[in-house]
Amino acid sequence: MFGTSGIRGEVGDEVTAELALSVGRALASEGYQRVVVGRDVRESGTILVDALTAGVRECGGDVLEVGVAPTPTVARGVSWLEADAGVVITASHNPAKDNGIKLWSASGQAFDTERQAAIADRVENERYDLESWTGLGDRKRHEGLLERHAEAIRETVGDLEGLHVVVDVGNGAGSVTADTLVELGCSVRTLNGQQDGRFPGRPSEPNAETLEDLQQLVGATDADLGVAHDGDGDRMVAVDDRGRFVPKDLLLALFAREMAGDGERVAAPVDTSLAVDDALSAAGATVTRTAVGDVYVAERATEPDVVFGGEPSGAWIWPDETLCPDGPLAACKLAAMAARDGPLGETIDDLETYPIRRTSIDVEDRAAVMERVEETVRDREFEVDALDGLRIDHGDGWTLVRPSGTEPVVRITAEARDPERAEALFEDARGIVAAAADAVASVDAE
Template identity: 70%
Template structure:
């Protein structure tokens, strides 16, 4: 039922009010006595919130409703409101047809596998602790969570010479970024600022392909940079002062290098598919990269280690553990603006990160589990440096390749990278050959 990003799917098919009611009952029955509930801008979120809240209250849990807000705003409100957990009704960067449920702990970290499995088991077996009339939980509307998040953002950065910024809200819940940057003194222009769960301005996920308008506005207005969010603003991507999309791995490298303290032996957490560009960027300041499974919950889990100062996924999820274990898109935007104000044009910062050729493809297979079992056998026989943390990652010294089964489709995803183009091609051919042999 749960993926690494919670429950997510098509409204009326995978995601229904009945499912939301069941999840609410399960959370309430699992010992969470006080829960924060909020949602992104999708219209379906209102009825799903009603159903989930009813399930929580049926099982004696008190509910603090915060309404429409960004996911990091909601996740960061759990601890100050002295709640045991938080629930966000969101499908994040998915299209308007979808919605979902994501569960959060007071630290800002999403529910991990054990917590998710416990909730899923209760839903699957209808194991609920329904209460009598005098044992029902109460519901209260909470205000002030947005103000609290803005104060946290302003406190987290210092901007002496505020630049001009274009904020593409994407019709989602990330308007808090424009407000925070304005209060920090920046000259802010917004795009797609009207909240609309149909996402009429652009697709919800911020990518090179979907941020064309943002790129054009930055280039044609002389703005210093542009930032963009997905529907619930847990992600943040950027456009530099020339109107050029900042590659995801480069943005990760910039954040990681800035977070690591020179000579302190700090570590940065990032998934197994992270580019060598990030390894080299953190190594340049004496830090190191520790790899995790793909998924922000796994990055956040590793970020709880004392020596991990930053965690990130190239998808646009950025975590500063000293602030919160929730990917916080507005915080990332403020941090990036701070860097530009201190260090100069974003395009010049991007040029300081050396990038390498990377090859990617997806191979359709009949039975991905069987194929991956065969892949593991073949790779173990042929290579010395093999990591099975998430899929199969082979370190070839001057490059690497990764073979991972898709979580939702009958595909094996192939990624290969090296510091030289010819070597990247060789590793790519080796990797696809391993999969082709395994599926034959």
């Protein structure tokens, strides 16, 4: 039921009002009696909010509804409003046809695997503690969380007077970024600032291909940097002062180097570039790798010597401030670094980069293919980490073979410090997966 970042799927198929009602019932039945509920800009969210809040109330829980708000605003709001849990109705960076449900604990951390399992068990077995008419919960509207989120960021980030920033909101819920930067003294221009769940300005996922307008605007003006969000504002990616998209692995390296000192660790998933390891090594810090998904990064970030967590998807976590990926906070911290250190492009150019190759292979049976791949790599006595897929450490590089959690494909990634070595590792891994896929297909055809 839960993927790497909550529940997500196409409205009317995987995600329905019935599902939202069930999750609401499960939350209250599991003991979460005071629940903060918000949503992104998708119109389908209004129906799902109604259904989910009905489920919470039907089992005796009270709802504080905050309306359209970034995911990190709602996650932070759980503790601010002395609630037991938070819910955001959002499909994050997915297309407009999708929606989903993200659950947050009182610490601001996404529901971990144990809490997700408890909710899934109640939903799948319809184990709800329904109340009589005298025990139904309340639903109240709460205002002011956006302002409190902005205030919390301002307390963390110093004055940014004179900095010029372009913010691409992506028609989503992340307008708090532009508002906060203005309050910090920045000159701000916005792109796609009108909230619209159809995402007419660009696709909701911010990447080098979808941010052409942002890159052109920053490059053609005196802007110091550009930042962009996905639909619910938990992700943040950047464009430097020359209008170049900043590779997300390098953004992770930049944040990690800023935060970590001798003996400290940074949490990052198994597909993270060696550039992060090398950026940290000079400071005596290291990377601790997790499964792919910001929920797993956040779990690791609760450990005492982990000072930062990040995913190359654009999710950034400062555990001393919040265990939720906070796009507005990340945008303002990046702006502060540019104000202090000078042009972002020069800072990025100082970081080492290495060739990295990625592809996907279509398969009918992901589990069977992965089983054959594992047999092959272990027969060849590679050093294998099976935390999430199969990550093979070659010393001078690495390969990752990982089944997709949402598509019938197996993903292949390879990186090395030498381009020819990266290509060789990539081709070897691709050959192993292709052979495994052919073998499984042959067995199925018999």
